[in-house]
Amino acid sequence: MVTRTRFDDSDCPVARSVDAIGDWWSLLIVRDAFDGSRRFGEFQRSLGVAKNILTARLRTLVAGGVLESVPASDGSAYREYVLTPKGEALFPVIVALRQWGEENFFAPGEPHSQLVDRRQGHRLRALEVRSADGRRLNPDDTTVHKTPVHKTPTQRSEP
Amino acid sequence: MVTRTRFDDSDCPVARSVDAIGDWWSLLIVRDAFDGSRRFGEFQRSLGVAKNILTARLRTLVAGGVLESVPASDGSAYREYVLTPKGEALFPVIVALRQWGEENFFAPGEPHSQLVDRRQGHRLRALEVRSADGRRLNPDDTTVHKTPVHKTPTQRSEP
């Protein structure tokens, strides 16, 4: 078989996250969910995605516990898709991608949709990676420990 | 045509980021690059990805300015792939995905690779979304300012 490679058994949390989200459409669905979209048609119009794709993605997101299918809030017989707590926890991921995109793929002054503080209407502060005691960390200030507790704490990754 | 949909002209920075990265393999390549991988073979062994796929991904990452191909640091005739500043700026994205994965896809105590502060060997602080003046923000505390829509992607059945 030539199925797409899965990462759900990887020991790397990044890989499992990536696997759980599924594909880029899913991430844009989540983005729209943060922005208030709830109905099938809302996602479809906002994204311009084919309906069969949207159906499949919503289904996997629900199965993965990122979205939840609930009765429509307006009393109609339709259903709505809302973020679960697990889905809401993707907020920093979306914000990080948004900030990276803003900084790297828009000309100065080029208009783009912008995520702002609701209270003051200002742009958000750039995300900062910090140590447990609050120091700002660059990539070089960090390292990856494989299997933290029960095995030899190796610092290098040689299999 | 039935090419995969591109988002590089979207007005949403998240969509452009997603488009620039390309696919999940690319993100895992970047993750490995943060972890010190530089050589074709290192990525290939670490990821278990087919070589043709890896070739294509490295090429698009270089073309997109995320990686850079430089002469090997050990003096050999081979080349190495290193993160550009633009690639290093993906650090918060990777960290956000890692933290989401750690919290949601591992049983308590289940071993997994862990990103730690190099100086103290401790786990990192969870990423926090903050306003310009430093208040912590939840998704509900933010809103998206849309820009004038220049192009609406629609899928219509009717003429």
Next chain:
DNA sequence: CCCTTTTGGTAGCATGTTGCAACCGTTGCA
């Protein structure tokens, strides 16, 4: 009620992409 429109999907097809295995020129090294 009856008719029309909207909503939320399925089904089928063409094409693109992925994964695998085989192959191949270069480079490194003993």
Next chain:
DNA sequence: TGCAACGGTTGCAACATGCTACCAAAAGGG
């Protein structure tokens, strides 16, 4: 010099994606 490792390329089969057509149930208007 010989041989293994490196860094790819090529070809193929299976799968995923996108598009269009189609459809049933639910709203909505008169």
